[in-house]
Amino acid sequence: MASRHRITVAVAGAGGKMGSEALRALAADDRFDTVAVLVRDAGQAQASGQYTCPVYDDPERLLMEAHPDVWLDFTDARSVVHHVDRCIAFGVSPVVGATGYTPEDVARWNEACLRQGIGGIAAPNFAIGALLMMRFAAEAARFFTRAEIIEMHHDGKKDAPSGTARRTAEQMAAHREDAAGDPAAHRVSAAGITVTDAAPARGWSYQGVPIHSVRLPGLVAHQEVIFGGAGEVLTIRHDSLSRTSFMPGALLACARVREVRGMVYGLEHLLW
Template identity: 40%
Template sequence: MKKVLIAGYNGSMGRKVVNLVQGLDGFSISAVVSPTTTPDDVKELGLADDVKVYKDASEVQDGVADIWVDFTAPGAVYGNTKAAIEHGIKPIIGTTGLSDDQVKELQDLAKQKGIGGLIAPNFGMSAVLLMKFAKEAAEYFPDVEIIEMHHADKADAPSGTALATAKMIDENRPEHESSPDKVTTLDNVRGGDYHGIHIHSVRLPGYIAHEQVLFGGPGEALTIRQDSFDRGSFMSGVKVALEHADDLKTLVVGLEKIL
């Protein structure tokens, strides 16, 4: 039986993970972490009496879990992932907001400790496939922009998925200069710029997680779009990550690495 710690267990995504693990053969919840934990949360989610409840990652003890699943906040994810690795717990990180430098530091630490794990910008299969297809298309359509749309409470912008998409496109895109801004009457109207790839972030009530990658060429255009209408859609990817946790020998980035 694999023991799972869930950080952010009482959030929108964390509750979905709790339900997933509770119904998954071979896995059990051994600990939860949240600064806003309450007895009502523990009771409502049906956590067993022997589940360790922590308010902060610094309270976590060695041996409490085999796998650390994290759906918290951008300000907490680096410290949480570091704590998981230092305690010998395999991290499965769904929280976005880590910088490239932080990811590299965590990968180096994981290598030192001999711990494998996964950092996934998105656990939705449609989003993973969008990134894969966009990378392939970039070879033929170097002119590209990205629009990502999320719920109003999302803390970071651009989304981790949009930034990961831009990075994958950049890996496969031929040397190319994007169309310059000849006249602008409003600052940042073209969105953020990642190596010439413009990313536009939308934050509105009613949305969950959506992304469009727009490619343009002479006389034609290609649009790749994915939509997540329910947070439960991400659980298929979390399930895959949990089931393949033992196969992870290093800290890898991207769910596609284990599909």
Template identity: 50%
Template sequence: MIEVMVTGAYGRMGREAARTVWDADDMLLAGAVDGRGEGTDIGQLIECGSTGINIENDLEEFLKSKRPDVAVDFTGPQAVYHNALKYLEYGVRPVIGSTGLDAGQIKEIIDLSEKRGIGGLVAPNFAIGAVLMMRFAAEAARFLPDVEIIEMHHDQKIDAPSGTAIKTAEIILEQRGDEYKQGLASEIETLPGSRGGNFSGGIRIHSVRLPGLVAHQEVILGGLGQTLTIRHDSITRESFMPGVLLAVRRSLNLNKVVYGLDKLLFETV
């Protein structure tokens, strides 16, 4: 049995992850950590009755005493980087779904994990369809290199743009090259920011935050007399769970943290 802890267990994604681990035949829910809900039996949140597993609020104390195989982290931008370093310090494989890590922090996590031989995953998006959307967009950008990204999330998401949008722009740049410069150099914004954020090479990213949304993204590519739109929608948070299970299982056979679920889906590690 794979012993799995969930950090950020009180939140919506954390609850879904805890429920998924609890129901998995080859996993044991080893514990739940969150700054909120201390002392609450996780069973109350995942609707499975009493489990005897109460939410704890001290991550380091939990890691010292339990040392699970894998930590699934759905916290937030303020905590996830320091959490990742703690997992690696205690030999726990991190599976991180929280976004907000910058490129330097991701590199540091990967480098440290490689030194220690500890596998894991940092994934901007765990939905299989979202990973396919990014892959299809990168392929399409070979032929239609002018592209803009619109990402839409619930109004409780505090970081923008989303990790999925950044990852999408990164793989498009890998495919088409950063030397391609789309857009007008003389473009004027009468309302600053109205054209979205300029990621690199002219790729614009637009972020929408509204109640009623979960996680959605459109990649719009333009060419002579035509456009191509590639869109993915996560309607419920359950959509992320097959990817979480895949990452937990595969992390046991990795000797470093990898960035992006695509690395596991397409066997590039």
């Protein structure tokens, strides 16, 4: 029986690398009780004996039977949207670490959370250092008109560019608009040509910033934002060397999600 003072959490995608790391982090933190996990094959997972809480492969059944305070999702693009839609309908606060959702999904989740009177957090990156990297890049974008992003991840990552790279470009574009007062003034690629004309080898352009995606074994999660100016280059880089780097932010989101209302996009809103 879970202690009443603890936050009850269900982990979706518990069989993956991020989900497994999250289970260890939650177990080591006395603020939380993990009351259920969602995996692809509940029968096989139960037979393995690796989980100490109820195991499900049906999100509806998990929500009806366990009804956790928080749904922590580390699944994939095929599943995350349905999961978050359902947990909000059940009045369960989602913390989304998976990618593959759209801005329209976030807007819909925000409205649904507000109707339910609950909060949710969708975080492109949980690493505190990565959030600082994005913040520093956004500040530098006020002073440089040319920049490129190189993001590097393990070869199992399906989406490209990464959510972190997209979020970085969004924040850089917002700060450029604030500084210039004219968003059109900065909508050029690194080659000095319009976004629609950019050659594929120059990277996938987002918000006027080319993004180059690298997928190789041995990598975890790494990003460089390179700014070029007259006679100088500024490089801002962050490296996650282990998935443990994401856990302090994930636990912070699980602890604070019930304090917010609506769907918050980006963990930075809890930090500054």
